[in-house]
Amino acid sequence: MTRDYSNFLPRGAYAAGSHAKLDPLQALGWHPFFAQQISVDDLSSTPPVRIVEVHRSGLHALGDDIDTVLPPRADVTVGDWLMLDPSHPRSSRVLERTSLIKRRAPGTDRQEQLIAANIDTAFIVTSCNQDFKVARLERYAALAFEARITPVIVVTKTDLVPDPQSYIDAARAVSDMIDVVALDARGDAPRTELTPWCKPGKTVAFLGSSGVGKSTLANALLESQSIETRTIREDDAKGRHTTTRRELHAMPNGCLILDTPGMRELQLTDAADGINDLFADIQDLAARCRFNDCQHETEPGCAVLEAVDEGILDAHRLGRWRKLMAEDAFNSASLAERRSRDKAFGKMVRGVKKIKDVRR
Ligand SMILES: Nc1nc2c(ncn2[C@@H]2O[C@H](COP(=O)(O)OP(=O)(O)OP(=O)(O)O)[C@@H](O)[C@H]2O)c(=O)[nH]1
Numbered sequence: 140m141t142r143d144y145s146n147f148l149p150r151g152a153y154a155a156g157s158h159a160k161l162d163p164l165q166a167l168g169w170h171p172f173f174a175q176q177i178s179v180d181d182l183s184s185t186p187p188v189r190i191v192e193v194h195r196s197g198l199h200a201l202g203d204d205i206d207t208v209l210p211p212r213a214d215v216t217v218g219d220w221l222m223l224d225p226s227h228p229r230s231s232r233v234l235e236r237t238s239l240i241k242r243r244a245p246g247t248d249r250q251e252q253l254i255a256a257n258i259d260t261a262f263i264v265t266s267c268n269q270d271f272k273v274a275r276l277e278r279y280a281a282l283a284f285e286a287r288i289t290p291v292i293v294v295t296k297t298d299l300v301p302d303p304q305s306y307i308d309a310a311r312a313v314s315d316m317i318d319v320v321a322l323d324a325r326g327d328a329p330r331t332e333l334t335p336w337c338k339p340g341k342t343v344a345f346l347g348s349s350g351v352g353k354s355t356l357a358n359a360l361l362e363s364q365s366i367e368t369r370t371i372r373e374d375d376a377k378g379r380h381t382t383t384r385r386e387l388h389a390m391p392n393g394c395l396i397l398d399t400p401g402m403r404e405l406q407l408t409d410a411a412d413g414i415n416d417l418f419a420d421i422q423d424l425a426a427r428c429r430f431n432d433c434q435h436e437t438e439p440g441c442a443v444l445e446a447v448d449e450g451i452l453d454a455h456r457l458g459r460w461r462k463l464m465a466e467d468a469f470n471s472a473s474l475a476e477r478r479s480r481d482k483a484f485g486k487m488v489r490g491v492k493k494i495k496d497v498r499r
């Protein structure tokens with residue numbers, strides 16, 4: 140399961156050339172934000188490691204001359220920095236993150252699932268085919284805004300349609316704060332078009348459905364074909380879930396790339412700020428409604444409904460905003476309920492243990 144350290148960090152990450160030399164930690168994305176959280180003593184007794192891969196059976200961690208697998212933990216995800224405690228690896232301290240992407244885990248138990256930490260740019264990938272859905276792009280964009288990550292929409296497979304412009308226009312309409320890049324992921328285009336975000340020491344992530352070309356883009360940036368890719372189904376353009384784990388890869392210039400498995404479902408949770416940022420235009424209108432608690436449904440003096448009537452605001456966009464807000468409120472509430480239930484249960488267990496200890 141362990142991997143050769145030298146393979147992860149390509150020769151380019153050390154070689155003198157067009158870019159500065161990176162030491163082994165910098166080549167893993169270490170920077171002052173993390174260094175500030177630790178003392179010199181910490182550094183020698185508990186060396187920093189970054190989680191570069193999440194398996195079902197463990198967390199693959201790399202550091203300066205360290206290559207190890209830690210037991211899985213729900214509170215740690217790919218991209219995290221840990222201070223590796225050699226005597227108690229399971230309780231290694233997790234450093235504060237610059238960013239965290241999470242969602243409501245699929246299935247019926249409403250747990251949250253950590254997707255990735257310490258990401259600088261999220262490439263939200265979709266294709267010029269049936270995968271393209273504005274509502275889905277908005278979901279990912281809200282997720283990125285919530286996590287304070289720069290989102291960039293990447294529209295792939297422009298070579299497969301006679302006129303990709305309609306897709307590009309629809310992607311641009313998602314938000315004027317988000318750059319849109321449209322390309323054929325298989326050639327040199329990703330290397331030229333995505334480089335502004337792929338700087339040494341930065342970590343970028345590819346997110347999106349299965350089959351949209353996330354691994355193809357990652358291979359293009361890595362200048363290799365090391366990540367497996369597979370053709371999509373012809374009838375409905377759906378991918379075959381080729382990538383099965385979240386894994387960081389190092390670009391020759393020292394930028395780190397996170398390839399992720401296609402997500403079947405992306406349910407937002409605790410993302411109200413991200414949704415509000417994405418739909419800032421609706422927030423601005425809502426501030427002008429006559430009633431403070433206006434629900435923008437039938438109320439008189441509703442600036443949101445007026446904007447729809449006047450053709451300034453798209454009614455579908457308003458509908459999607461409502462849906463995301465409702466979903467987020469529901470998931471966040473059930474998560475809060477779960478957290479307090481877990482807390483109460485923990486308290487009860489500790490109480491019982493205390494009674495037992497006293498009796499002993
Ligand atoms: N024509 C064309 N094919 C592309 C493009 N991007 C990706 N493909 C093809 O689409 C298929 C799926 O690409 P992948 O890179 O495996 O997709 P993925 O997003 O990593 O999919 P999962 O790992 O399943 O999540 C492969 O056959 C790619 O060669 C593109 O821009 N143009």
Ligand SMILES: [Mg+2]
Binds near residue numbers: 382398
């Ligand atoms: Mg893939």
Ligand SMILES: [Zn+2]
Binds near residue numbers: 428438440443
């Ligand atoms: Zn209103």
